[in-house]
Amino acid sequence: DAMVIQNPRYQVTQFGKPVTLSCSQTLNHNVMYWYQQKSSQAPKLLFHYYDKDFNNEADTPDNFQSRRPNTSFCFLDIRSPGLGDTAMYLCATSRDLGNVEGYTFGSGTRLTVV
Amino acid sequence: GENVEQHPSTLSVQEGDSAVIKCTYSDSASNYFPWYKQELGKGPQLIIDIRSNVGEKKDQRIAVTLNKTAKHFSLHITETQPEDSAVYFCAASRSGSARQLTFGSGTQLTVLP
Numbered sequence: 001d002a003m004v005i006q007n008p009r010y011q012v013t014q015f016g017k018p019v020t021l022s023c024s025q026t027l028n029h030n031v032m033y034w035y036q037q038k039s040s041q042a043p044k045l046l047f048h049y050y051d052k053d054f055n056n057e058a059d060t061p062d063n064f065q066s067r068r069p070n071t072s073f074c075f076l077d078i079r080s081p082g083l084g085d086t087a088m089y090l091c092a093t094s095r096d097l098g099n100v101e102g103y104t105f106g107s108g109t110r111l112t113v114v
Numbered sequence: 115g116e117n118v119e120q121h122p123s124t125l126s127v128q129e130g131d132s133a134v135i136k137c138t139y140s141d142s143a144s145n146y147f148p149w150y151k152q153e154l155g156k157g158p159q160l161i162i163d164i165r166s167n168v169g170e171k172k173d174q175r176i177a178v179t180l181n182k183t184a185k186h187f188s189l190h191i192t193e194t195q196p197e198d199s200a201v202y203f204c205a206a207s208r209s210g211s212a213r214q215l216t217f218g219s220g221t222q223l224t225v226l227p
Binding site: 004006033040041042043045048090092094097103104105106107108110 | 148150155156157158159160203214215217218219220222
């Protein structure tokens, strides 16, 4: 089945130690998104890629970066994780910008910073 | 920008009863309203959606209603079952908007056996 796959499901990292989260999709969607979801809160959009065009949300900290080497893969890099970055990180895809029907989430990576 | 408010934050119902979750939105140009169910430790899954040219949509035990004038939409779950227990998020989006989905704050639904 076509889907959005995130790895790893759980990640523990030390304060200040760079960490990379992975997302892959078999839907051939043009847009890939990264969300941060803290406990008991709604997902918060960090940034998205439309094809190779990167779009950062205004309030996303510089500590968060992303790479999309090809259509299928997108990575979230946290350069120097702080304790406040402990959260679920969700990857999502959609066919096109401005058309969010068919928006599909992955199962998420639960990141714990210790 | 768009702002979506969702109520209640927690909801407990007896198995077999109905559950209703309400959302309001601020941007009158929003025209697509999905609902997501998120089970513990999993990503949100789309359960139903509605476009602004429709007032109501139903899929088995789940229905969504939309009142464009009042800018609110609601999720209705009938004959609730324990497996309906989860966090439910509403969202709003405007076609052509680069900001994509704006989520409500979520409702923790607990169905008591």
